[in-house]
Amino acid sequence: MSPTLGLQLLLTATGAIAVAAVARRRGWPAPLLLVVAGLVVSPLLPPVPMEPELVLYVFLPPLLYSAALDSSYLRLRDAKRSVGLLSVGLVLFTTAVVGMLVHLLLPDLPLALAFALGAIIAPPDAVAAVAVGRRLGLPRGSLTLLVGESLFNDATALTLYRVAIGAAVGGSISLWQGLGEFLLAAVGGVAIGLALAFLFAWIFQHTRDSLVENTLMLLIPFGAYLAAESVHASGVIAVVVVGLYLGNRMHLRGFGTRLVSDSVWKVTDFLLEAVVFALIGLQLTTVVTGIVGYSPWQVAAYAVAVLAVTIISRFVWVFTVTYLIKALGRKNAQPTVPQTVILGWAGMRGVVSLAAAFAIPDSVPARDRAMLLFLTFTTVIGTLLIQGTTFPALIRRLGVSSAQEQYEDRLSEAAAQQAALEAGLAELERLVSAEGGEPDEIQKQVIDQLREKSWRRSLTAWERLGGGTGAGGTETPSILYRRLRREMLQAERQVFVRLRDERRLDDEVLREVMAQLDFEEAILERD
Structure with missing residues (x-):
């Protein structure tokens, strides 16, 4: 990393922390305020590059691991069918719908790249939704689904993305090859995650030192992610599996480890989330200047169409699957209509989508790459600003509450x-x-x-x-x-x-x- 990039990231982190501090004092959703602040200052500053490796290998693992540690393995296990339908089924559905739409809008764009865009914008980032939902008392079942979806959907989307990009750059890939890659990523991620989970659980049984244990905790997500990705398995799944396993056994650690761990991960989450949401807004100049060969009305129409279909496809899937399950007679713990609406509206995209778009190889024609990046950016910003700003009002309007819980x-x-x-x-x-x-x-x-x-x-x-x-x-x-x-x-x-x-x-x-x-x-x- 160059000194210039290091300085830019340091200044970005400082500004992001200041904005997040204001948001916390005022009781505003910090992710949304950070994105807006980034959009406002982006034209006034030199471009701050979105390094895909920085996001995927530095920011993503600890954020996933912290969320997994804080999640309830038992609640996720009880909701495994619904979580699977969201984190796998919905991602596949969104990828297909968005891919077909983009292929119709841009017939000159290779079909594989159209599906790559669908995979890029398919996984929502539940950070903003969960933060608002917890503050407003969203029922535990809805929060469990949002957290569970966000823990596993990146693995599905990134695997589909690799298959689509491989087909676009290296030629055709058969359905069976794509399915094989997907299974390798999923099974390999689970296997590596469990192996590391057992290893570190054994190590923690013999340390009994809160400082050593929490230092290891900081290294675990990076080690799990790198170990899985090095064999083309899913680093996301590996990190989540380790986090869920160790989090479920946190009661076996000493009180000092638990107290320090809670503080360490709160600080880590606060810093990383502030930086990644600020980085989203700061990409405005880079994204807009890359578009050439299209009129402003054309790109605006494409962006609105992709954003609308992305939002609508989530509603279609959530309501269809919910009522299909009810029709099959499985009515236990099914969300109510207001809860289903909340779940459908909680589709804000985040930094993983942008990182994947920036990671599109240079061998893709520059014009196509710029368009994919632009459509990803407008979808991320659109969902954050439209759905994110209206999400609290929707929760209050529908009267969804966890008072009884x-x-x-x-x-x-x-x-x-x-x-x-x-x-x-x-x-x-x-x-x-x-x-x-x-x-x-x-x-x-x-x-x-x-x-x-x-x-x-x-x-x-x-x-x-x-x-x-x-x-x-x-x-x-x-x-x-x-x-x-x-x-x-x-x-x-x-x-x-x-x-x-x-x-x-x-x-x-x-x-x-x-x-x-x-x-x-x-x-x-x-x-």
Whole structure:
């Protein structure tokens, strides 16, 4: 990477973080604001190149891995049929529909390139949709489908893309050859993902070091992606399989590993998502200047047609498949009509589509390559701005909510806390009896503190069922305890800092005690 490109990426990252910070403060969807900011400043800045290798080998693996770690393997397994129909069936359907449309609009464009464009814009990027959906309380089932689709659809689309580009550049490829490549990518990705998952699970069993484990966690997605791609298997599937397996076994790691991991991946996601969405908008100048030989009205009409068919094809597939499943008598956990509409409208495209378009080889005629890149860009921007900006209003308008799920979650948590409390107290009584003899006063105080802390945790869970307020809107005991303890912690911090400033406490000691106070406050926030 050249120093110029490095400087451009550094400036892009700095600006993207600033825009994302504003979005977080205002409660706006950061991906959309980043894209708009990129579009606005693109004509004013030198072109920032979209390096396909940078996106596919640096940005994509950790984003996929983080999403897989945070996903529920059990919920995805329960929804495997619906996820498969979206991540494989819908991608194939969109590729075919868009490919045929582009071939009709641009008959001089080789059919293989038309299908390559279909594969490029077929996979939605659910980052924006999931972010908005979580903030507005979208039901868990809908979020599971969106996350599951985004985890696996890139693998389908990129495999179709490689087959189509290979046919366009290297001659014809039979249906059986294409199917063979697809199966190799899928099966190979799963096999490599499982092999690495078992390997790292074994390594983690023998490390018990949160720093080492989280450092390895940062390297795993890149290693899995490169290992799979080196044998022409799907790096996307390999990364997702490793992430789902290790995420499902995260409870076996130490508490330090889980605490650090949560913070590490939040920072990683924030940085990478900010940069990739900013890069999308910054491609405006590069994309527009590459179009030659067409009138503005022609390219505008082509862009509108492809965008419209891309959006409509998702609705057609989602509604057709949903009601076909219902007609076959499989009505369990099927989405309602409003949820199906939400699912159909959550088709925003992202940076993977643009990276694939920029990766079209130079052996493709420049005029055709520029048109494919332009149509990809307008589809990505169109779905982000049209669907992304209206998505929150649509959720509110249709009244899709997870309020009942949230109540059931709180009820389940309270019941689980009660069961855990009883088990913990029973173990405490067993340990006290095993010690033998009558405990002294200090031991009694310790035992009473343990009992009190357990009861307070259980009480907090039951209080959440009432919305966190007591009778007459007063503070519950748990809320009062947390508020007063936070004020006490702040006063304690001020004393430690004052003693450090007076040279009565070393900085190293200050960091140790501040970490203890911070950890206690973190526990208060989670209670």
